[in-house]
Amino acid sequence: MRKIGLTSRILVLVAAVAMVSAYFYPIWQIKLWAPQYPEGIGMQIWIDRLTGDLASINKMNFYIGMAEIDEAMFPEFDYLKYIIGFIMAVGIVAGIAGRRMLMNIFLGLLVLLGIGALVDMYLWGYDYGHNLDPTAAIKIPGQSYQPPLIGYEQLLNFLAYSGPDTAGWILSGSALLVFVAILIEYGVFRRLFKRKKS
């Protein structure tokens, strides 16, 4: 088992501890603007709940037959806190033990978490945007209302934005820190440095 250097251990530990923010800040955000909502209305996705202008969003979506968003729609809220807790624990152990393999697993888990979350979001968004109430007041043939996965998209009169919120950015930062530590440990920086020198 290879040990890792002090810098890398600190990076890994910082990355792992920073993940605690996921319990205190929203992870993802969706924002909507329309002529009637110049100030915008939004929704924040937390580790175990939703906040924001849900009532307003639901009121609006009612016209086009979209389902009412509520927390029961997201079974993820029941187990996401354990998953993130587990990954955090792996990170802390990796940092303390200073094992390279554990560090690699930590990054792998973080990347899997990110990909999993995006896939999950996409599947939810697809269902939410396509599975419309047939008794809706406004029906536009061929129109679906799937929110963007990341970035901006115009949906009828609404400009929709989807992207990481505070904790989401911090989690991405954690992954980046671990990645940097891995680069250090595999000597990528050292080789770059040498080549420049010669």
Added chain:
Amino acid sequence: MTKSLMFIGSAIFFMIALYSCRPPAPGAAATGDAASRVYVPPGEHDEFYNIVSGGFNGQISVVGLPSGRTFKIIPVFSVNPENGYGFSEETKPMLNTTHGFIPWDDLHHIAISTTDGVHDARWAFANANNTPRVARLDLTTFNTVEILEIPNSAGNHSSPFITENTEYVVAGTRFSVPFGEEEEDVDVPIETYKENFRGAITFISVDPDDGEMDIAFQIDAPPFNYDLARGGKGISGDWFFFSCYNTEMAHTLLEVNASQHDKDYIMAINWRKAEQYVREGRAETVRARYAHNKMDKATHMASSEIKEDVLMLDPTEFEDIIYFIPCPKSPHGVDVSHDGKYIVGSGKLAALIPVFSFEKMIEAIENEDFEGDINGLPILNYESVLHGEVERPGLGPLHTEFDGRGNAFTTMFVSSEVVMWDIETLEIIDRAPTYYSVGHLMIPGGCTAEPHGKYLVAYNKITKDRFLPTGPELCHSAQLFDISNGRLELLLDFPTIGEPHYAEAFPAELIKDKQVRFYDINENQHPYVTRGPGQARVERETEDRVRVYMTSIRSHFRPDNIEGIFVGDTVYFHVTNLEQEWDLPHGFAIKGANNAEILIMPGETLTLKWIPDRVGIWPFYCTDFCSALHQEMSGYVRVSPRGADVPLTYSTGGR
């Protein structure tokens, strides 16, 4: 023949020549770049809120400056079918008086609350001139939240002016009347005016935390006509000044009989002393009935209480409460400069404007420099108190405001102009015609210790040809001047709602971000609130009284089908707007209701009373376009003959 032709020809020539000799009318044009100076681009906000009295419409309008755009009409002393004020069960008590429900009054003056003489803009106060009352508006909701009736008063004109920390709002009577609640006290011959009539000066206390008003005390002043008033500021902060006309004490044909004295008075009241004597228990409790109406924030309901007595202070029992300053002739406005040093009396029939010095007034009082007395109340020597006179200012001076840079601006009703003059030197600096017959004028903060001397607005009584004509009844108007360059530059004419008397303006920043956007439904303590669609229901409370607990939210009422209502039932629609979003009111109206609609703000509950007068199906609907499905927001009530075999049922969407 030739001669007579020549004569006619020369006569016509002479007439044309004479006509063309007519001097040109004063220019009415605004300065070249005026448009850009009043232009507020789409989406941007005005710099000042201007709270403008509506005069005989009993309302207040909210105007932006410099654009002159009207944003809102706030009903105060008049019912407003547009939002149900005075028609809904919740707001009816606001217009209760000892005479019962009064749907109208004449609203003249505005006072915006101050701290240390500077606008804090927590509340606006307004007076009812006809049936004396003072109202308080909350400037976070722009609603009338309190109305206090003033007993022993008639023609509540020198009101609602305030002390510099809004400790008191005053209400001086313009028509003196006999005091009392007993018939033998008030059923007197009019010609016994001098013996039996009295002038009530009312001091209304204002709670510094929640603004609640109450009559602190009344001063039993001589039976003059108290026209206007101003509180002192800074060094003169303990004093209040009232203009008095009809010191002749005439009771008939006042236009002649009340215009005889060369000098009437400005009455100076040391309100600190008066307050102290009241605290010491030296005021008498006298019977005087008045209504006190309050809007409860939590229940959204107004209540009206009739109170029974007031504390009356007889100023002749004290040496140091009231002094009279002689002032030519029938003074209308009395205004105090921003530093509290000068008191400007505008004798509306005088050919000059006297400016009094507060410091000289105190000196004259200390030296007992008196030229007489009224019932033992000293009259100060005119010359001793005078700072100086503005000579030949124009005709009919009415009101003065200040720019905070040492200049005063006075309106001239008869010569229809605003005159700018220097307070120290009393020299006239500039004058500008107004269109026409200007009454009050207003500089943002111009009556406070901190004027924003950028704009001046003149409020005109007559408009004649200034706007597109609309038959015999024309609008009143306001004119905006730029005074920031040391002269009067006309920028804009704009029509006003009703007759604007006084107005005040303050920087929008003071309250813009404190506006209530909607009421929290969870804090709604209305006794008939419906907090969610699941609680919507209809209950027959007695044989002929039905309560409908109704909710409104985009885009349906719940319930929207009601059966089992009988002719002659009193039906209360308690409609709760469940929306929790800004700018989403719902309206409610039902066919045949002989009152008005109600306009319910998000989170609020309002009640419309309806007594169906015949059998049939009666639709109700939302009156405020609320959503793309607004037209669908409607329902039906089935009304059957009394005693018919129709059970009380209600539903929405079949449930």
